[in-house]
Amino acid sequence: MVGMAVLEVECPICGEFLELTDEDRAQLELGDVIVCDSCNAEMEVTKNEGDDFDLELLGILTTCPNCGEEFDVTEETLGEGDIVQCPHCKAYIQLEFEE
Numbered sequence: 001m002v003g004m005a006v007l008e009v010e011c012p013i014c015g016e017f018l019e020l021t022d023e024d025r026a027q028l029e030l031g032d033v034i035v036c037d038s039c040n041a042e043m044e045v046t047k048n049e050g051d052d053f054d055l056e057l058l059g060i061l062t063t064c065p066n067c068g069e070e071f072d073v074t075e076e077t078l079g080e081g082d083i084v085q086c087p088h089c090k091a092y093i094q095l096e097f098e099e
Ligand SMILES: [Zn+2]
Pocket: 011, 012, 013, 014, 015, 016, 036, 037, 038, 039, 040, 041
């Protein structure tokens, strides 16, 4: 193979593509955490062999605009249209990400 392969990983939270070069991947070990530049979501490397690369979303820390409490948003708690429910005050929040 010639040239540098770049793997694009789509952030499950904001949909932004994170680019990982072969060099980046060589430095990553299972259990390492990658942080999305765009939304600060944390993802753990669960597979990194050859063409196989996998990440598991750990969560994204957000502050509820209604009650001011912080909580973690995960893939499970994220609903349609980036809506999450605050576990403290039960308000529905639209997540907004910086461009
Ligand atoms: Zn993201």
